[in-house]
Amino acid sequence: MKIESHVLSKGYNPEWSEGSVKSPIFMSSTFVFRNAQEGKRFFEIAYGKVTQEPTEQLGLIYSRLNNPNMQILEERLALLEETEDAAVFESGMAAISTVMLTHLRPGDVLLFSNPIYGGTHHFIHHFLTSIGVIVRSIGVLETSDEIMKTLREEGLSDKVKMIYVETPANPTNTLFDLADLGRLKDVLQRECEHPVFYVVDNTYLGPIWQKPMVFGADLVCYSATKFLNGHSDIIAGAVMGKTEHVSAVKGLRTFLGSMMSPHTAWVLTRSLETLYLRMNRQGENAFKVYEFLKGQPQISRVLFPGQSDDARQRRIYAEQCLGAGAMISFEVRGGEKAAFAVLDALKMIKLAVSLGSNESLAQHPFTMTHADVPDDEKNNLGLTEGLIRLSVGIEHPDDIIEDLRQALEAIV
Numbered sequence: 001m002k003i004e005s006h007v008l009s010k011g012y013n014p015e016w017s018e019g020s021v022k023s024p025i026f027m028s029s030t031f032v033f034r035n036a037q038e039g040k041r042f043f044e045i046a047y048g049k050v051t052q053e054p055t056e057q058l059g060l061i062y063s064r065l066n067n068p069n070m071q072i073l074e075e076r077l078a079l080l081e082e083t084e085d086a087a088v089f090e091s092g093m094a095a096i097s098t099v100m101l102t103h104l105r106p107g108d109v110l111l112f113s114n115p116i117y118g119g120t121h122h123f124i125h126h127f128l129t130s131i132g133v134i135v136r137s138i139g140v141l142e143t144s145d146e147i148m149k150t151l152r153e154e155g156l157s158d159k160v161k162m163i164y165v166e167t168p169a170n171p172t173n174t175l176f177d178l179a180d181l182g183r184l185k186d187v188l189q190r191e192c193e194h195p196v197f198y199v200v201d202n203t204y205l206g207p208i209w210q211k212p213m214v215f216g217a218d219l220v221c222y223s224a225t226k227f228l229n230g231h232s233d234i235i236a237g238a239v240m241g242k243t244e245h246v247s248a249v250k251g252l253r254t255f256l257g258s259m260m261s262p263h264t265a266w267v268l269t270r271s272l273e274t275l276y277l278r279m280n281r282q283g284e285n286a287f288k289v290y291e292f293l294k295g296q297p298q299i300s301r302v303l304f305p306g307q308s309d310d311a312r313q314r315r316i317y318a319e320q321c322l323g324a325g326a327m328i329s330f331e332v333r334g335g336e337k338a339a340f341a342v343l344d345a346l347k348m349i350k351l352a353v354s355l356g357s358n359e360s361l362a363q364h365p366f367t368m369t370h371a372d373v374p375d376d377e378k379n380n381l382g383l384t385e386g387l388i389r390l391s392v393g394i395e396h397p398d399d400i401i402e403d404l405r406q407a408l409e410a411i412v
């Protein structure tokens with residue numbers, strides 16, 4: 001079966017629930033063991049006191065460890081990412097912070113791509129540094145050889161524990177080279193005595209348009225609030241990868257208690273049924289919107305993956321992306337005043353942060369999602385005061401374009 005067919009049924013059998021075609025919501029905190037011996041075995045496995053038989057599944061114990069709704073969803077997410085396992089969380093930030101805390105200890109080095117999602121930026125700079133993790137950012141133009149050279153000069157090359165990358169970068173849509181960073185991981189692994197983890201935040205293009213595991217990623221993180229759910233009605237997160245890597249993250253999730261609730265899992269499982277329909281429509285719409293925007297006199301730049309003037313960016317796009325996605329940033333002439341005039345004149349497209357949902361959303365990164373980034377850093381990244389970030393939804397493309405056309409006329 002193709003993934004888009006299998007995702008409708010994987011992990012659930014109607015016989016478990018009175019023939020119900022769809023899974024019910026298992027609103028239960030705890031689960032009955034058939035006998036005491038079974039309870040003992042489940043705990044031995046859950047606490048890693050014995051190794052699980054290859055065919056043996058961890059039985060249900062308590063909903064902080066697992067729950068049928070979480071389990072169905074995790075099987076479907078692993079299917080979509082074409083990997084072995086998934087762990088789900090009550091938010092994208094819970095997924096990302098749990099992954100980082102699973103592996104990072106005082107004195108370890110974290111390499112991360114810059115720019116990066118604001119919440120991740122804050123967690124790295126304010127929390128991880130406060131517990132003694134050494135953090136170093138990677139710029140878009142840096143190659144693995146250059147990064148290695150700098151790390152060796154600083155005496156940090158044998159201390160790197162994690163490479164954390166987000167691509168395309170928000171809000172400029174700049175692409176990081178996943179294959180080159182995979183090579184960096186391999187070189188670092190030869191110098192380090194501990195395992196080096198390569199983690200990719202795939203919220204913008206995954207799981208359909210970018211497959212980081214093909215380029216050597218160990219774990220793929222998501223804000224499932226965005227495309228995966230796509231209806232702006234829940235906050236959710238997920239991590240996918242090989243069983244050994246995901247199990248380590250689930251181990252800490254159990255004790256931080258950052259797991260997903262049965263209700264959130266049920267809503268997200270339902271949303272995944274239309275993931276391909278939604279994302280494909282959003283991608284088609286985005287391309288039409290891009291074509292419209294690039295011809296408008298009020299606009300100085302349109303940032304859309306694969307359409308860069310830079311040859312290296314176009315090569316990375318060709319090698320690692322299966323589609324451009326549905327996020328477009330564009331710069332209007334006239335700075336904040338002009339950008340605000342456009343945002344305030346939109347009639348159908350909503351003025352709100354977040355992205356990937358079925359309705360189109362627009363916002364002003366300079367003063368909203370990236371308000372916390374210092375102004376000179378924003379200007380270096382090309383994150384200017386005239387920039388508007390647009391998340392293209394599933395509406396009729398003519399309506400999205402017409403709304404943008406009339407809003408652009410509000411610039412005086």
Ligand SMILES: *Cc1c(COP(=O)(O)O)cnc(C)c1O
Nearest residue numbers: 091092093117203223225235236
């Ligand atoms: C939204 C987002 C996050 C954070 O996810 P939440 O679900 O809001 O906690 C992380 N990374 C990226 C790229 C995002 O867009």
